[in-house]
Amino acid sequence: MTSQNTPIRAGVVGIGWAGQQHMAAYDAAPGVELVAIAGMEDDVRAELSERYGIEATYRDWESMVARGDLDVVSVAVPTFLHAPIAIGALRAGAHVLSEKPIARTGEEGQAMVDAAREAGRVLEVVFNHRRRGDIEAIAAAVEDGTVGRPYHARSMWLRRAGIPALGSWFTNAEMSGGGPLVDLGVHVLDWTLHIMGEPRVTAVSAVTHAELGPRGLGGAVGGTKSGTDSAYEVEDLASALLRLEGGGSIMLETSWATHRATPDQFGITLYGTEGGADLKVEGYAPSGELTIFTGDGEEATDTPVTAPEGRGHGAVVERFLEHVRDEASWSQHDGGVGLSRARIVDACYASARQGREVRLDENGEILGD
Ligand SMILES: NC(=O)c1ccc[n+]([C@@H]2O[C@H](COP(=O)([O-])OP(=O)(O)OC[C@H]3O[C@@H](n4cnc5c(N)ncnc54)[C@H](O)[C@@H]3O)[C@@H](O)[C@H]2O)c1
Incomplete structure (x- = not known):
């Protein structure tokens, strides 16, 4: 699913400032199709789906993650939802890019890292400032x-x-x-x-x-x-x-x-x-x-x-996609950096x-x- 020739199918949960940075970055990245977004503001969702030609939009994250056909999922929602969404998406087979902080606590962050390791998928946390x-x-x-x-x-x-x-x-x-x-x-x-x-x-x-x-x-x-x-x-x-x-x-x-x-x-x-x-x-x-x-x-x-x-989220998303395309690197990108910050x-x-x-x-x- 992540060979160089197959497009990566991306979904973004959260349509506020942060989610919109992820959308713009996926839209600009070669070999990526932004196919799904979820967020509760009906007007914003409609405008974004029109702007990016997104085929499926959802009010709640559960229905988006339940599709099970997304290669990557970005999590850009209030922090208490980072762990449940990331863990759900990892278990559904997606690689996950979570907004910072990884979660509210190290304990929640650890559960996300465990889920990434069990699923054998990439989990990364957005630290865009280090890319300035x-x-x-x-x-x-x-x-x-x-x-x-x-x-x-x-x-x-x-x-x-x-x-x-x-x-x-x-x-x-x-x-x-x-x-x-x-x-x-x-x-x-x-x-x-x-x-x-x-x-x-x-x-x-x-x-x-x-x-x-x-x-x-x-x-x-x-x-x-x-x-x-x-x-x-x-x-x-x-x-x-x-x-x-x-x-x-x-x-x-x-x-x-x-x-x-x-x-x-x-x-x-x-x-x-x-x-x-x-x-x-x-x-x-x-x-x-x-x-x-x-x-x-x-x-x-x-x-x-x-x-x-710097290129902020653009650079972070590009690097995440590079890791997703390189199966040999997956185990090195398990959210450990984000977890260390949370602790x-x-x-x-x-x-x-x-x-x-x-x-x-x-x-x-x-x-x-
Ligand atoms: N890296 C950065 O520079 C940066 C900057 C701002 C925010 N953030 C992070 O991004 C995340 C979101 O922040 P924001 O400023 O965009 O917040 P926001 O309040 O503007 O947006 C939150 C979004 O989450 C959606 N949401 C809430 N519950 C949902 C649910 N059950 N299902 C689907 N969508 C749901 C809301 O509808 C909204 O679209 C936070 O973790 C924050 O720390 C990062």
Whole structure:
């Protein structure tokens, strides 16, 4: 079903912002037919089916997954649905590309990884930010030795008033699994660990706050997420210190709502033994302000870098399709990266709840006392 000559039959669950990125990417990919979509907004579904010439549309994910003839299924729905849809699609024989985070918790993520292994299918999680040109430029500066051994990073994604629609599923703890930490923080974690060469996280100490959201403040203007009547049940700011195997460290900070200068800013400051890097991206600029620092004392060199724009979901979907076409690689793409991120997020929430540092074992699971 996945030879180079047979078209790959794709389905997408979720027709909000994220689902529409997957659709555009499948539509643009050679050798792929976008044959099915599912989502609850009737008008949007009709418009998308017309735009992409999609033969079958569904209101609920169950009927789409029950077809059993899809080669790949993208999951772009509220986070509490990631595990049931991904597991259902994997069992029906499809390869799955799930939106981030893999799931609400590591336990749910583990069930998805188990299902991928049992089905012998690919499971991948969308980490589109690591495919940005500026993030790739920092990763390359680590890989080619320019920054030496990276030992500390300050990484953040902070919004001033960017709660993705007050009242939407994002603010409902049961549906989302958490606030900015699980939503934006998981990207921050991913690009930072990716840049630093995937060091193991051995311990975390985190705090969370919910000061603006519960008072109805900090909602994104014009937010169009699904759901309108959820209470505000999650944090609006989180901060964490992560200890890494080998002595390295990461300071992570993320917010949906805080009184601060810029409306939306993310980036990383990286310190290595031979050099460093500083990236700031404001207002979702496709290429951020990046400087690479090398040398020392009088010979210090600051090199501004204009990185090419990344291709976001387009690049992620292309890579997923490459893996789907390469049967020998399937067992390497079992969702393990997404799961490792979920376990760190779990540990951050546990640490914040307990008011102390939480240690992680070799598998990334929280160590008991
Ligand atoms: N990678 C990124 O940059 C990025 C950006 C935004 C969102 N996301 C992720 O994408 C996912 C969706 O986020 P969004 O912003 O598109 O949300 P959204 O609220 O805009 O859209 C959610 C979609 O899920 C659909 N849905 C809900 N229940 C369903 C069901 N039972 N059957 C079928 N469809 C159902 C809704 O109808 C809606 O179309 C989340 O996991 C989010 O974390 C990722």
